[in-house]
Amino acid sequence: MPHCNKQMISFFLTTKCNLRCVYCYNGEERLLVKDKTLRIHIAKAAIDEYFSNNTSRHIRFYGPGEVTQEFDLMCQIVEYAKKVGGTGVTVEIQTNGVFSDNVCKWILDNINIMWVSFDGTPDIHDIQRPTAKGKPSSSIIEKNIKWLNSTPKKKTLMIGARVTMTELNIRRQSELVNYFNNLGIKYIWTDPLFPEVKETAVCNDKTGRIVDFFDMDTYIDNYINAYKYASDIGLFYGSFLTCNFDGKTNIHCRACTPVPHITPDGYVSACDMVVIGENAHHMDCFIYGKWDNYSKMFIYFDNKIKALKERTSDNISHCKTCEVKNYCGGYCLGEVVNETGKLDGQKHEVCKAIKRLFKEIGPAKHPYAYLHP
Template structure:
């Protein structure tokens, strides 16, 4: 299943975070600890469920979602109530740093958990650190060990200059942990900021190393994927759910189409398409922005019009392209050689469902 088929309502539960990762792009530590308003979630979820009958809920955050674990429990109750007896599928993206009680609840109530782990261990120790600047790797791996016997677990891997050339080693490590799905993403400049160059990677270097690790992962039976190849095994005009748009509810009460536009004051404003009115208990939508997002199809991207892989690349992630180019219809030219290289290397023996296994969303 190609990634554009993955449709969830996303609840960004809080801005609070209990880590201080060196490359953090959300700047969660600079924000006040704002938890999402569950009345807002109920209103948006009711509309989404009624309109789509797609009972899938994704817990994400500007910080760490489990910093608002009571909110997660409440939203789960709301979703089950609104679904009226239909089964609801829950997904959580987390840094894996929480206590045994939280782990127990997650293992028993969440269908799929993506844990961020920037292996190998010595790299993660340097990058994913606590506010006291101590490593978090031990806690992360303990969480993975515990949850893997209770629910479905995948790893979210951020690739920086520190682990760029160690992707095969990371795959081995994760395979030994008993996990069979890894999504990686290269470190990018954060929205409105410039990340320290000691973390950012060259995209073509990342692509070359990724391919080697992907081949290695296949031999081990591990799915290794990333946001450049997500749609390679499909055929679509649209890159992802952001083009529908499907709701991502921000802690400060906005409806966004995308994880990267995580607050009302985001510089990538075109991706914000609604606002919660807490007085009236209603959501006001911005129809022009919704129309604009819906028209973000690869046929409307002039520079992609004669690209031979336009229906597999789909113009790439619009949050990232907007961040780089200031225009959702403008591709990131620096990325195109890397995407084309990856397709050329991988298409020869690609298998259906390889880049976004259907069992991870159903």
């Protein structure tokens, strides 16, 4: 089931965050709009509209900050979704895992899928993901995951790791598999580091900002070994580059459907990388709707929806003849637009890596049990 089949409504709850990750993909953007939080009446209206027009009853909570920093709001939204959507409602969160015992207990009773942003063994994780006070965060995450995985009350909750790959961990991927396995984590998705979203596309940025070096060949060499090792010991170890290897598709993801991601400032975004609607700069092509306070309705921008829908691997010139076009779909448009400034741009290193991965390990024998976060 390719990644585009992940159909759901997402809530970008708040810009507040209790960590200060060194590579935060929208850290600068968040600082400029200080502490914005989604308002409950907009979230409820979004649920009403989404459930009226779609069969999916999957809801999701995601950045731009840490979702558990607005715990009461998250509880209210889940309660409302279950009230109007019934027993079929399923809930997914992406969290940094740094939360209280109280939140832990609520997650156990209310969440179906929890992805923890977790970069590996403490020596790696604590460098990449310190707390706002500059303290290590891994011990808190370990404690929460161990409790959730060991309590006899655990029934349906799936806890997976979403790992950002950097120069610190690309050579240690099999070790990461063992580490997560010991914590009871059976599903791991890895994502190569990509440049932060700023006010201009990377290609047009004249400020000389440094984009962290990422050795894609080393990542792939070590990924393939870890993927095989994980498979031998019964774990799932995926790469964002292989997220469509389990089914044919000519689009990359839900951003081309598009499906709603409600931003803290009341806009409708198509993509996890565009978390604030007002002044989205070069990423504005992803903001396809907006809450209208006067009519108390969402209004949509049809020209942007059309452009997103037309972004297929059949339409992009460099994809048309590509041997993996039906297992890639033209790659992540969020990353591509951020780096090249256009929807049909190309990340050459990534294309090379996807083709190599498909040759050496793809396509997947079975549909993925849990699609990439």
